[in-house]
Amino acid sequence: METINKLSSEPKKCIQCGACTSTCVVSRATKRFNPRLLVYAAKKGLLTESEDIWLCLNCHICEARCPDSVKISDMILEARRRVLERHGEDRVLEFYSSFVRALLNSGVIAFVTSSRVEDFKSESGLNVPALAEPLKSELREFLKKINLEVRLREVMGIERE
Amino acid sequence: MRGSEERREVVLYPGCVSLNKYPGIVKSSIELLKLLNVNVKLPTNMLCCSRPLERIGIIGEEHTNALAYFNIAKLMGNPDEVVVVCNGCYLAFRRALEGDDLKRDLSVRAKCYHVAEILWHNRRELAERARVGLDKLKVAIHVGCHYLFYPHGDVIRGEEGEDILEDIALALNASVVDYEERRTCCGGTIVKWFREVASSIPKRKLESVMESGANVILTMCPYCLRTFNRVQQRLKKLKKIERVVPTLHVSQLVAIALGLDPLRVAGLHLQMPAQELEALRSLLTSQSPP
Numbered sequence: 263m264e265t266i267n268k269l270s271s272e273p274k275k276c277i278q279c280g281a282c283t284s285t286c287v288v289s290r291a292t293k294r295f296n297p298r299l300l301v302y303a304a305k306k307g308l309l310t311e312s313e314d315i316w317l318c319l320n321c322h323i324c325e326a327r328c329p330d331s332v333k334i335s336d337m338i339l340e341a342r343r344r345v346l347e348r349h350g351e352d353r354v355l356e357f358y359s360s361f362v363r364a365l366l367n368s369g370v371i372a373f374v375t376s377s378r379v380e381d382f383k384s385e386s387g388l389n390v391p392a393l394a395e396p397l398k399s400e401l402r403e404f405l406k407k408i409n410l411e412v413r414l415r416e417v418m419g420i421e422r423e
Numbered sequence: 424m425r426g427s428e429e430r431r432e433v434v435l436y437p438g439c440v441s442l443n444k445y446p447g448i449v450k451s452s453i454e455l456l457k458l459l460n461v462n463v464k465l466p467t468n469m470l471c472c473s474r475p476l477e478r479i480g481i482i483g484e485e486h487t488n489a490l491a492y493f494n495i496a497k498l499m500g501n502p503d504e505v506v507v508v509c510n511g512c513y514l515a516f517r518r519a520l521e522g523d524d525l526k527r528d529l530s531v532r533a534k535c536y537h538v539a540e541i542l543w544h545n546r547r548e549l550a551e552r553a554r555v556g557l558d559k560l561k562v563a564i565h566v567g568c569h570y571l572f573y574p575h576g577d578v579i580r581g582e583e584g585e586d587i588l589e590d591i592a593l594a595l596n597a598s599v600v601d602y603e604e605r606r607t608c609c610g611g612t613i614v615k616w617f618r619e620v621a622s623s624i625p626k627r628k629l630e631s632v633m634e635s636g637a638n639v640i641l642t643m644c645p646y647c648l649r650t651f652n653r654v655q656q657r658l659k660k661l662k663k664i665e666r667v668v669p670t671l672h673v674s675q676l677v678a679i680a681l682g683l684d685p686l687r688v689a690g691l692h693l694q695m696p697a698q699e700l701e702a703l704r705s706l707l708t709s710q711s712p713p
Contacts, residue, residue, distance in 0.1 A: 287607045291623045317617060319624075320478050321568035321608035335573075342480025357615040358479055369470040372439035379446060382690050386450045390437060390469045397468055401493065408489040408525070410482060417481060 273305040275330045282324035309341040369393035432462040434499040438509040441645040447690020451678035452538045466498040472515040491519035496529040510569035510644040517575040539643040543587040546594040554682030556708035557597040563637035567644035604631035611650030625654040640670040
């Protein structure tokens with residue numbers, strides 16, 4: 263049976279009352295998403311088998327409404343991480359590798375795309391620079407120390423640049 | 424954190440979305456903190472809080488925490504207080520600052536506040552300085568899930584109203600409208616490949632806002648602001664809605680109320696078309712200076 267680290271006891275707390283599903287905005291938008299059934303799948307060790315884990319907004323309203331505060335969103339995030347570790351979701355690579363590259367190369371994931379914004383930032387003294395050497399090297403060393411550089415490259419399939 | 428006679432110093436962490444898409448949020452926050460006798464510094468360099476990558480499952484909580492320590496220790500100079508303008512950054516930093524060994528290694532000791540919390544603590548003093556009347560504003564509040572439902576540490580609930588944003592809006596004499604979808608998610612965090620669901624969630628919320636008669640949406644999260652802006656502009660283009668309800672960050676609303684320039688400080692022209700900006704400005708009334 264799949265164990266979910268520090269969250270392994272969470273599914274056992276669930277009484278299958280459905281408060282999570284009744285309050286979930288994704289469940290209202292699409293019948294296929296049902297947090298109650300995802301917790302049930304987690305109880306059976308099958309959460310990582312469900313494609314529906316990718317529909318969660320991670321808004322945590324289900325946890326706020328759950329009578330026993332079962333960490334449903336956190337369990338889903340952990341399941342996503344496990345799926346990515348075994349390279350089980352190509353769409354993440356397709357849609358998000360540019361974010362990871364951006365983080366590794368410049369430190370940010372959202373960029374200025376308008377000259378008006380650029381001008382406003384300059385006039386307002388808001389030009390906080392992107393990461394540059396030697397901080398960039400220091401960050402890479404730090405990422406190695408916390409085993410993140412390897413994870414980013416392995417999970418996302420990004421070659422060293 | 425209240426403003427005080429003794430000048431205090433904070434580092435304002437601007438966040439990627441606000442700095443590079445809506446810098447008026449950052450500028451407004453800085454100007455308001457200065458008015459509250461707070462000396463504001465910015466980080467030497469920008470490094471994302473990494474919460475968006477954690478949300479997808481690309482990195483883990485331990486990595487987000489570690490990057491928060493790097494941010495605070497190396498790029499902010501290990502200050503005593505960090506102020507953020509975004510719920511995602513707030514969650515990332517607050518959770519990290521609950522502590523671990525790495526935090527001790529890097530001598531991180533900071534406390535983290537959302538700028539909305541500071542404005543809330545000082546709302547009465549700020550209201551006394553107001554120079555622009557907001558009494559024609561009907562405000563639909565959207566606090567944002569990562570402050571409402573995933574708190575780390577003591578998040579503030581409302582005293583006069585339901586939440587801190589309502590308290591601030593009421594202090595500035597705006598009226599707050601209730602709407603059915605007030606506490607639901609903006610839908611902005613959905614993974615990119617579920618396009619149909621991605622548009623139906625904010626659409627339902629925005630329809631509820633419009634039915635309430637609101638003429639402005641007030642939030643404390645630049646990411647939610649971006650979702651409301653993008654979805655409304657798309658729906659308008661498709662002729663599925665007749666009007667757009669402008670969305671303001673709480674720092675922008677307070678800045679405008681205090682008479683700071685809606686363009687040069689709040690940067691509203693960067694987040695709404697001229698016609699909508701004019702419509703919003705027509706709702707603002709002059710007040711005699713205090």
